[in-house]
Amino acid sequence: METDEAQAAVAQAAEILRVGGLVALPTETVYGLGANALDPAAVARIFQAKQRPSWDPIIVHIAGPALHNPMLDPLVTTFPPVVYELMEKFWPGPLTLLLPRSAAVPDVVTAGRPLVGIRMPAHPVAFEIIRQAGVPIAAPSANVFSHISPTTAAHVLEDLDGKIDAVVDAGPTRHGVESTVLDPTQSPMMIYRPGAITAQQIREVAGPVVCYEEKMLPKAAPPEALPSPGIGMRHYAPRARLIVVEGSLAELPARLVDAARPFAHDRLGVMLPAELARTRFQPPLRGAAEFAWGRWDSPEELAEKLYAGLRALDAEGCTVILCPLPPAEGVGEAIRDRLRKAAYTR
Structure with missing residues (x-):
C-alpha cells in the first residue's frame, strides 16, 4: 500500500x-x-x-x-x-x-x-x-x-x-x-x-x-438448525467429481491408481504431493493432469495451494480429481475438512 x-x-x-x-x-x-x-x-x-x-x-x-x-x-x-x-x-x-x-x-x-x-x-x-x-x-x-x-x-x-x-x-x-x-x-x-x-x-x-x-x-x-456455517453439507467443491484418497506417503501411489480404476474413461486429474512428482503411475492414472500441490510434510504449503490446485484441474477439463488426505495434524485437519466437504455427495 x-x-x-x-x-x-x-x-x-x-x-x-x-x-x-x-x-x-x-x-x-x-x-x-x-x-x-x-x-x-x-x-x-x-x-x-x-x-x-x-x-x-x-x-x-x-x-x-x-x-x-x-x-x-x-x-x-x-x-x-x-x-x-x-x-x-x-x-x-x-x-x-x-x-x-x-x-x-x-x-x-x-x-x-x-x-x-x-x-x-x-x-x-x-x-x-x-x-x-x-x-x-x-x-x-x-x-x-x-x-x-x-x-x-x-x-x-x-x-x-x-x-x-x-x-x-x-x-x-x-x-x-x-x-x-x-x-x-x-x-x-x-x-x-x-x-x-x-x-x-x-x-x-x-x-x-x-x-x-x-x-x-x-x-x-x-x-436453519445448523449451529455454524460450513457444516453438514457440500462446500468448497470443484466442478469435477472429487475423490479423496487416504494413506501414508509411501502408500499413495498404489492407492491413487486403485482409486482411479473406476474412472478409466474420464479425464483424470490428481493433486500430487511434491515427493511424488517423478512417480511413473500405472494406467489408468498414467497421463492424468497433475497439479504440483506442495510438500507432504508441510501442511501449511498444502493449505496455501489447495484451492488453486482444484481450480487449475477444473480449468484443464478434468471430470474426476483424485486428492490425497494429509495427516490430521495442525492445519492438516482443516485441509481434510475442506476436502471431505468438497467430495460430499448426497
Missing part, C-alpha cells in the same frame, strides 16, 4: 462499502466478498451475488485494536472472559469467534441466530479497507455458493465478474483455507470449522476445546 495507486484503490474500496456496494477484498485466508454489515440491503446483495441460501450466516470483519474495539463493542452483548485472551493472542488473524449478538446486527447477517461470527483479518489491505470504511464488514468467501473458495483476484472474477462492484487485487492469499470458527460460549469451547489456528494453539491459550463432528447434528435437522 506504499504507492499512490494502492492507496487510492483502498480508499475507493472503503467508499464503495460505505455506500452499500460489494467489494471482493483479500484476506490472509481467502478473498472475501464484503458489504457493510450494518446495512441489511447491502448484505442481501452478498446472498444474491453468491447464490447463497439465506439460512447460512456470514462472518463479520472488523479493524482496530484487538481489545476494547469501538467497531466490535456495539455488535456484542456479553464477552465471556476467555474471549479477551483469545483476541489478545490471535487477533488480527484467522480466528472467528461466535459471540452473543446485539440488536445492532441485522438478522440477515446471522440468519436469525443468537451468535454472530466476528474476526479481525491480519491482511494489511483488508484491515486498512475496513478501518477506512469505518463500519464492520460482512464477508463470506467471494465465490458462488458451495464452489471452490478464491485465493486470487482472478478466482473471484471466474465466479462473480459482473455481479459485484469491485475487486481489490493484492495477489495470492497466505493461508489458503478459511478461518477457524470457535464458539467460546460453550464449555468446553467448540471448533465448528478448523482452520489455520489449530485446536492445540487454542488449548494452550484458553483451555479445553473440542471439535465439532457431523454426528452431533440430528439426521433430520433442517438447514
Whole structure:
C-alpha cells in the first residue's frame, strides 16, 4: 500500500462499502466478498451475488485494536472472559469467534441466530479497507455458493465478474483455507470449522476445546438448525467429481491408481504431493493432469495451494480429481475438512 495507486484503490474500496456496494477484498485466508454489515440491503446483495441460501450466516470483519474495539463493542452483548485472551493472542488473524449478538446486527447477517461470527483479518489491505470504511464488514468467501473458495483476484472474477462492484487485487492469499470458527460460549469451547489456528494453539491459550463432528447434528435437522456455517453439507467443491484418497506417503501411489480404476474413461486429474512428482503411475492414472500441490510434510504449503490446485484441474477439463488426505495434524485437519466437504455427495 506504499504507492499512490494502492492507496487510492483502498480508499475507493472503503467508499464503495460505505455506500452499500460489494467489494471482493483479500484476506490472509481467502478473498472475501464484503458489504457493510450494518446495512441489511447491502448484505442481501452478498446472498444474491453468491447464490447463497439465506439460512447460512456470514462472518463479520472488523479493524482496530484487538481489545476494547469501538467497531466490535456495539455488535456484542456479553464477552465471556476467555474471549479477551483469545483476541489478545490471535487477533488480527484467522480466528472467528461466535459471540452473543446485539440488536445492532441485522438478522440477515446471522440468519436469525443468537451468535454472530466476528474476526479481525491480519491482511494489511483488508484491515486498512475496513478501518477506512469505518463500519464492520460482512464477508463470506467471494465465490458462488458451495464452489471452490478464491485465493486470487482472478478466482473471484471466474465466479462473480459482473455481479459485484469491485475487486481489490493484492495477489495470492497466505493461508489458503478459511478461518477457524470457535464458539467460546460453550464449555468446553467448540471448533465448528478448523482452520489455520489449530485446536492445540487454542488449548494452550484458553483451555479445553473440542471439535465439532457431523454426528452431533440430528439426521433430520433442517438447514436453519445448523449451529455454524460450513457444516453438514457440500462446500468448497470443484466442478469435477472429487475423490479423496487416504494413506501414508509411501502408500499413495498404489492407492491413487486403485482409486482411479473406476474412472478409466474420464479425464483424470490428481493433486500430487511434491515427493511424488517423478512417480511413473500405472494406467489408468498414467497421463492424468497433475497439479504440483506442495510438500507432504508441510501442511501449511498444502493449505496455501489447495484451492488453486482444484481450480487449475477444473480449468484443464478434468471430470474426476483424485486428492490425497494429509495427516490430521495442525492445519492438516482443516485441509481434510475442506476436502471431505468438497467430495460430499448426497
